[in-house]
Amino acid sequence: MDEPAAMQPNRDPRATLPDLLEVLLNKGVHLNLDLIISVADVPLIGVNLRATIAGMETMLEYGMMNAWDRDTRAWVQKSLSAHLPLAEGEEVIAKMAGGHYHEGFYRTWRPGTAYLTNRRLIIHRRDPVETLWQAPLASITAIEPIRERSIGGESRTRLHVTLEDESRSMLSAVDPERLISLVRGQLGHSPAAEADELPGAADGPVLEGPMWYLETRAEGGTWRAGHASLTEADGLVWKSPLDGRARVRTSLLEDPRYTLEEHENPTDEQQVLVLDSAAGTTRLAAPDVVRWHEELTTRKGAGDGARG
Amino acid sequence: MSEAADLYVYAVVGDGDYRPTATGIDGAPLQVVDAPSGLRAVVHEHTAGPYEGPDDDVKRWILEHSDAVDDAWQQCGAVLPVSFNVIVHGDQEAGSTPAQQLADWLETNTSLLGPRLEHLEGTTELRVEISLDRAKHVAEDPEVLSLTAEMESRPAGVRRLLSKRLEKMEKDLADRAADGLYPDLRTRLAQHCVDIEEYRRAARDPGLVPVLTAACLVRTAQTEGVGAELTSIQQEHPSLSIRFLGPWPPYSFADMTATEGSMTA
Incomplete structure (x- = not known):
């Protein structure tokens, strides 16, 4: 590799055909004519909504509806309510694959989709259509993760839900921790405050929640929405659900330093978190940014120890 | 069946002078549908419904589709590519042709499409x-x-x-x-x-x-x-x-x- 000349992109169809197929056929991409047209009620045939839906599904799984504008949110609510009956004013906050452990005449896991709305937690099956389990949020007194060993010997985390009538149910979800933290967010508990009381909290995150990362692009900075967690082992990790890997992983940094700085950002906070290291400067925004700063500075020693 | 043929859509452009120099899928001659706002859609007249067939045919169609998008992009500098198999019908009840439907859609969405095209310029x-x-x-x-x-x-x-x-x-x-x-x-x-x-x-x-x-x-x-x-x-x-x-x-x-x-x- 002594060639100093800049690498040239390749547009030979023999090399790019698989990518073109993906782009024009499967993943959609393109102008989402279909989406817009279906809203405008212009009749179209042969349209492909899958790509758009796939992107939205990812965001929904993360409970990141806020990342969209009002019109898009309205459209998503409309398309969701086609399968899931919603009450007036009820909005879906998150959706992910899930299930309910049925303990009636027989005991079995019944798979479906877990929906969290601003009113209810629901396990719903689309085909054949049936609401497998549901509870109004107001009736939930506790939601906790419990570890369970599957038949294969794998350890899985389930959701244990207690209602005000003291009935208990076991649910599953593809990302149980996130669903629990989203439910608690809706219940008005601070997910961080409660993490300390959990059984097995030692290996769970010290703090976690939505966080924005300021990325420098050719024409300025862009705040990117994502999810952050702070654990003893990995330090601060930030990742966008749209990316392949985590952009911030402080356990890999030498001597990370944290300060607070006034900076325009997508949260209600005045300040953002500035992370300095030999690898450069990173700006992060989060609700409760002061708490993040506090935990990061007190735990700095622990993070350093985990390196290598 | 509506009288006019359906329109298969390749791309949306903003350049009023654009004349396609490529052909579309299966050599179909490309046309341009204008909306009053200046937005234009690159299309061909289509009667057969969505393209369906063996993988090798689909691969060829995709390449031909992308050639048409490419031509618009090279000449106009900005293009909104439309995905494969987007076909506009006429509306019999309203008595409008596919071209009218498409022009209406372009017009209704000018505030969305225009800025997006500008953003993609160059x-x-x-x-x-x-x-x-x-x-x-x-x-x-x-x-x-x-x-x-x-x-x-x-x-x-x-x-x-x-x-x-x-x-x-x-x-x-x-x-x-x-x-x-x-x-x-x-x-x-x-x-x-x-x-x-x-x-x-x-x-x-x-x-x-x-x-x-x-x-x-x-x-x-x-x-x-x-x-x-x-x-x-x-x-x-x-x-x-x-x-x-x-x-x-x-x-x-x-x-x-x-x-x-x-x-x-």
């Missing part, structure tokens, strides 16, 4: 796939070397077990290395891009661990800059394998719904 999509060559990466690792050496002296059955362990060890090492490389690569690439969007693709080669797979929207003049960045990345990390595709019309950036990262405040 831009190019490049695709960058950076992967880590697992074998190259672990070749010098002391743990891997000692386990490999140990295997040599063991009976076949044990060797089989150890080779499983070796494979997992190599996988974990490469994955951790990829985690470590990613932040710097993403930062370096992003600074050349107006927009950058990662995507997932099926593994082409099990020996390659994906590090960063992204569609990059760049000012056309910046293509060279991305190439130079990739060259220096390659020189710094010989165990990385880089696939660099384009220049393309901005296929991945015409989407007007997912406004990821926009300020909500």
